[in-house]
Amino acid sequence: MRSFSLILKQFSRSVLLIAGFAFGSxxxxxxxxxxxxxxxxxxxxxxxxxxxxxxxxxxxxxxxxxxxxxxxxxxxxxxxxxxxxxxxxxxxxxxxxxxxxxxxxxxxxxxxxxxxxxxxxxxxxxxxxxxxxxxAPAPSAAAESGPSEMVVFGLIGIIIIAFIVILVLNRVVGSLERVLLKNKDLLVEDALAAEAAGTAAIDARKAFIAKILKNKKLVFFILVSGTIAMGSWGWETLWNTNVHQGYQPVQPIKYSHELHAGVMKIDCQYCHSGAYKSKNASIPSLNVCMNCHKVVKTESEEIHKIYDALGYDPKTQKYDSTMAKPIQWVRIHNLPDLAYFNHSQHVKVGGIKCQQCHGPVQTMKEVYQYSPLTMKWCIQCHKRTEVNGKGNAYYDSILAAHDKIKKGEKVTAAVLGGIECGKCHY
Ligand code: HEC
Ligand code: HEC
Ligand code: HEC
Ligand code: HEC
Ligand code: HEC
Ligand code: HEC
The missing domain is CATH 1.10.760.10 (Cytochrome c-like domain)
Structure with a gap:
């Protein structure tokens, strides 16, 4: 035996060596x-x-x-x-x-x-x-994803094993009972005959159902499986309440990002400049569209919706604000009020591309919600994304404060950003 394990060891060592060489080259x-x-x-x-x-x-x-x-x-x-x-x-x-x-x-x-x-x-x-x-596989992944599939499969496995054990025990109990009956001189054949006569009277289906209902262990098994199935369905439903991933409402104008941002390559910033400067990315006013559509596709029904909304008459080329009735774009992304999300913090400071959160918008004819926008989603990205602090005044001030603390000097809340407007104001 010892020599065998030695051979194995040597063999695996040489395999590793060869693999190492191959990888190196x-x-x-x-x-x-x-x-x-x-x-x-x-x-x-x-x-x-x-x-x-x-x-x-x-x-x-x-x-x-x-x-x-x-x-x-x-x-x-x-x-x-x-x-x-x-x-x-x-x-x-x-x-x-x-x-x-x-x-x-x-x-x-x-x-x-x-x-x-x-x-x-x-x-x-x-x-x-x-x-x-x-x-680092298991712990953090399990903590982040709620009940893992492993647990569910494990439970199902345990239940199936328990059921088999119950069946076997049932058999054993049955044969023991029969032995007991024999010992009491009660004829098993009599009992069987009586049962046969009884079942002959009712139809076969009823007998089958009765038999199942009589089998308490089977009923128990069905009830337990049912409870688990309903439970996991309920769990899933609760987790996904108010998650609108994939939400794609029909918009009042057939405006296409695929055409404007994709084919024509208009920069997102041209229409959503807010994303670089403020909390909100904001939807552009129709005047932005008019920069082009005053002359582009003037015959299109869809473009006439823009004209109507602005009270613009393409014949006279004049605006009449009393005729204006603003377009009601349907909002797609919507965090609850209890969460504060700031675009410029992510786009400008964090350097994150719009597509990382909103998906390939430049290929969407109609925009849909690409990310789940759940708290888990925010937090997972915060855990993974490295911060680039170089040349960033905010991080410079934090580092400066850190140095002061180390030297035992006084650091005020103001030094840590306590007088920045955005920290206290929406
Ligand atoms: C506009 C979208 C887009 C951008 C931007 C883009 N790619 Fe691609 N890339 C694709 C698509 C789509 C394919 C699949 C092939 C195809 O459809 O042409 C691809 C394929 C590839 C492949 C596979 C080639 C092969 O034969 O195995 C490589 C490598 C690649 N891209 C590298 C890059 C790198 C590096 C960059 C940045 C400098 C980049 N791509 C930017 C869309 C893009
Ligand atoms: C020509 C102007 C224009 C450009 C360029 C543009 N958008 Fe938009 N965007 C709009 C308009 C108008 C809407 C509202 C209608 C809609 O949802 O399609 C919108 C809606 C959106 C929404 C959904 C907002 C909501 O309701 O939650 C996202 C996300 C978005 N744009 C991202 C982008 C990204 C990313 C780019 C660049 C790749 C981009 N947009 C380029 C005009 C533009
Ligand atoms: C930089 C110029 C430019 C801007 C800004 C622009 N568009 Fe366009 N848009 C075009 C061009 C060019 C076409 C036509 C492409 C073609 O020939 O099919 C077009 C096509 C369209 C169409 C399809 C019309 C049809 O019947 O085929 C709609 C709808 C539209 N744009 C809506 C909008 C809206 C809404 C905005 C503002 C949020 C906007 N566009 C901003 C250049 C622009
Ligand atoms: C880190 C993720 C993230 C990035 C990066 C991001 N967004 Fe958003 N975006 C969101 C979230 C979350 C919302 C919902 C905000 C809310 O409801 O308060 C949103 C909402 C929007 C909206 C709806 C209107 C509004 O102002 O809330 C538009 C339009 C939009 N984003 C466009 C963009 C564009 C354009 C870029 C790139 C310049 C971008 N986003 C980058 C996460 C992101
Ligand atoms: C794609 C990755 C990504 C996603 C998704 C994301 N964030 Fe962030 N977030 C960042 C990065 C990177 C920073 C750090 C930016 C910096 O200061 O350099 C940040 C910073 C922040 C900060 C500032 C933290 C501080 O120290 O002041 C807040 C608040 C914040 N995010 C909220 C959210 C919320 C709310 C969501 C979900 C709706 C979200 N983020 C989703 C990447 C992300
Ligand atoms: C430390 C927190 C804090 C900071 C930082 C801060 N504010 Fe305020 N601000 C407040 C509070 C609290 C109020 C409400 C006071 C009240 O109602 O009497 C307020 C009120 C205001 C008002 C009056 C609003 C109204 O309805 O009358 C304005 C305008 C304002 N702040 C602007 C700013 C600007 C601009 C900055 C950045 C230079 C800033 N604030 C920084 C806490 C802050």
């Missing part, structure tokens, strides 16, 4: 760039459509770049995927068709060095994500 084959520079470029250019660990508009880039190791091809693809597709490169065509020919942006402004940095960053980040997953 693989990573040598990969282009090496500056991951920090790559991260900034990735966040600025790619996160609208890609995540490293999840499929979005485009593939999840972590696994994709583990599979696709031809860096020369990748650089060409990222710089100008349209050229590769036009040249009928088989790999490019395959991925293009796999994603319904959605088409990726051309990044001719990125140099080969830039792209190498991005690729390095993606591969390193993906490695980190996988390592983190391997290191």
């Amino acid at each position: 693989l990573s040598v084959a990969h282009a090496q760039g500056d991951a920090a520079k790559g991260e900034a470029l990735f966040k600025a250019n790619c996160t609208a459509c890609h995540k490293i660990d999840q499929e979005m508009t485009g593939p999840a880039l972590g696994p994709q770049l583990t599979e696709e190791t031809d860096d020369k091809y990748l650089v060409q693809w990222i710089q100008n995927n349209q050229a590769l597709i036009a040249a009928k490169n088989p790999k490019a065509l395959a991925i293009y068709n796999k994603y319904q020919q959605k088409g990726m942006t051309v990044f001719s402004s990125l140099s080969e060095g830039d792209v190498t940095n991005i690729i390095t960053y993606i591969r390193e980040d993906w490695k980190k994500i996988q390592e983190d997953k391997a290191k």
Whole structure:
């Protein structure tokens, strides 16, 4: 036995060695760039459509770049995927068709060095994500996701085992009873005959139901399963009360983000400038639309709704405010009043892209609620997202205060932001 385990040990050691060499030579084959520079470029250019660990508009880039190791091809693809597709490169065509020919942006402004940095960053980040997953799996995940599926399956398993035990015990009790009856000289055959006569009188279905109802253990089992099923359904329902993920009301004008923000590439800021400056992103006034629609598509019925709402007469090109009747856009995202959410804090300070919370708006004909907007959603992101404190006056002041405290100097609430308007005012 000992020699066998020794052989096993040696074998696994050599397998590990070989794997190590293979991995080492693989990573040598990969282009090496500056991951920090790559991260900034990735966040600025790619996160609208890609995540490293999840499929979005485009593939999840972590696994994709583990599979696709031809860096020369990748650089060409990222710089100008349209050229590769036009040249009928088989790999490019395959991925293009796999994603319904959605088409990726051309990044001719990125140099080969830039792209190498991005690729390095993606591969390193993906490695980190996988390592983190391997290191810290259970506790936090369980705490964040309520009752885990494991628990439910475990319960069901226990119930099934309990049922089998009950069945077996039932048999044992039955045969014991029969032995007892025999000992008491009561003829088992008599009892059976009487029972047969009885069941003959009623029809077979009734007998079947009666038999089931008589089996107390089976009834108990059905009741317990029913309670658990109802319980978990109720639990799910309660958790999802007031969660409106996917909510997509019909809007009064057939305004399309896909056309304006996607095809025409109008910056979100053009219409939702509030998102960079204040708590609210705000819906643009129709005057913003008129910058173009005074002359664009003037015959369209939908555009005439804009004219009517503003009291604008396209023939005389004059506004009559007494005729105006504002458009009632249906609000999609809606936090309860008890939660304070500030756009500029996230978009401007945190540097988070609109799409990370609102999804690929630039591909939506009609906007829908992409994220659940639950407290869990807010908190999970806060736990994961690293804060970039460099060159941020707020964090500089916190660090300065920290130094003062260390030196034993006085720090007032004002130093910590206690006189900023937004801390006390909505
Ligand atoms: C407008 C959305 C969009 C943006 C922005 C975008 N991509 Fe893509 N990307 C896609 C889509 C969609 C695909 C799938 C192929 C297709 O439909 O053309 C894709 C595919 C890819 C692939 C797979 C290529 C292959 O053959 O395996 C890589 C790698 C990639 N993107 C990297 C990037 C990088 C790096 C950036 C940022 C510099 C970026 N993408 C920005 C949409 C985008
Ligand atoms: C030309 C103006 C315009 C541009 C550009 C634009 N939007 Fe909008 N957006 C609107 C209008 C008008 C509405 C209200 C009607 C609707 O929901 O479609 C709206 C609604 C929304 C909503 C839903 C608001 C709610 O009711 O909860 C979100 C989210 C949104 N926009 C995000 C974006 C993002 C992200 C971009 C950039 C990719 C963008 N918008 C670009 C005009 C614009
Ligand atoms: C930067 C210019 C620009 C702005 C700003 C703009 N649009 Fe448009 N919009 C266009 C163009 C160009 C088209 C027509 C595209 C085409 O030819 O089909 C269009 C098409 C439309 C259509 C489809 C009309 C039809 O019948 O096909 C609607 C509806 C519309 N816009 C509503 C709006 C609303 C509402 C706003 C303001 C929130 C707005 N647009 C702001 C340029 C603009
Ligand atoms: C960190 C997540 C997050 C990011 C990033 C984000 N939003 Fe929002 N957005 C929200 C939440 C949450 C609401 C609901 C706010 C409420 O009901 O008070 C919302 C609401 C909106 C609304 C509805 C009107 C309003 O002012 O509340 C619009 C329009 C909107 N967002 C556009 C944008 C645009 C454009 C960007 C990018 C410049 C953006 N958002 C970035 C989370 C986000
Ligand atoms: C996509 C990630 C993300 C989501 C989702 C998100 N946040 Fe944040 N939030 C951040 C980041 C990053 C910061 C830190 C910004 C900074 O100061 O650099 C932040 C900061 C904040 C702060 C300021 C904290 C402080 O120290 O002053 C508040 C308040 C806040 N978020 C509320 C919310 C609420 C409410 C929601 C959900 C409706 C939410 N956030 C969803 C990323 C997110
Ligand atoms: C430490 C908390 C705090 C800070 C910081 C703060 N305020 Fe106030 N502010 C208040 C309170 C409380 C009231 C209400 C006082 C009252 O009703 O008598 C108020 C009242 C006001 C009012 C009067 C509102 C009305 O209805 O009459 C204005 C305007 C105002 N603040 C503006 C500001 C501005 C601008 C800033 C930033 C420079 C600021 N505040 C910073 C706490 C604060």
